[in-house]
Amino acid sequence: MKRALIAFGMLLMAAPANADLITKxxxxxxxxxxxxxxxxxxxxxxxxxxxxxxxxxxxxxxxPASATAAATMNAGTxxxxxxxxxxxxxxxxxxxxxxxTGTTVSSGVVGTLPAFGxxxxxxxxxxxxxxxxxxxxxxxxxxxxxxGTSATGQFVSEITIR
Numbered sequence: 333m334k335r336a337l338i339a340f341g342m343l344l345m346a347a348p349a350n351a352d353l354i355t356k357x358x359x360x361x362x363x364x365x366x367x368x369x370x371x372x373x374x375x376x377x378x379x380x381x382x383x384x385x386x387x388x389x390x391x392x393x394x395x396p397a398s399a400t401a402a403a404t405m406n407a408g409t410x411x412x413x414x415x416x417x418x419x420x421x422x423x424x425x426x427x428x429x430x431x432x433t434g435t436t437v438s439s440g441v442v443g444t445l446p447a448f449g450x451x452x453x454x455x456x457x458x459x460x461x462x463x464x465x466x467x468x469x470x471x472x473x474x475x476x477x478x479x480g481t482s483a484t485g486q487f488v489s490e491i492t493i494r
Contacts, residue, residue, distance in 0.1 A: 356490040
């Protein structure tokens with residue numbers, strides 16, 4: 333009997349297992365279609381004249397009739413000062429950009445881009461068959477789209493034993 337009590341006492345001294353098991357699962361899918369963009373800079377009109385041995389009534393720029401029009405050139409009158417002598421003459425005119433009317437966006441597409449002196453245009457992406465899914469088992473399915481698209485999938489499983 334003493335032996336049974338000693339064995340029973342030893343069992344009581346053993347600490348019970350006290351472990352926690354924690355599992356976490358998370359999944360995500362990111363589908364991206366690039367947007368189209370156009371960056372335009374309107375350039376102004378410029379006029380310059382230079383020369384030697386030239387008599388001149390200088391030309392210049394004429395103010396536009398409206399805020400959306402470009403300035404125009406007002407031609408000067410020029411003549412050689414001394415006939416038969418050497419001369420040089422340069423006249424330069426660059427017509428500026430007029431502002432176009434009615435640039436519209438339809439279904440994410442700009443039908444007519446502005447015709448300015450400096451334009452940078454980026455084509456938008458085409459979703460096409462772009463798709464993505466992750467089921468509860470962590471099986472991932474990503475389907476490529478058209479140009480300018482990306483698909484990213486992630487499944488994270490975390491197990492913690494304390």
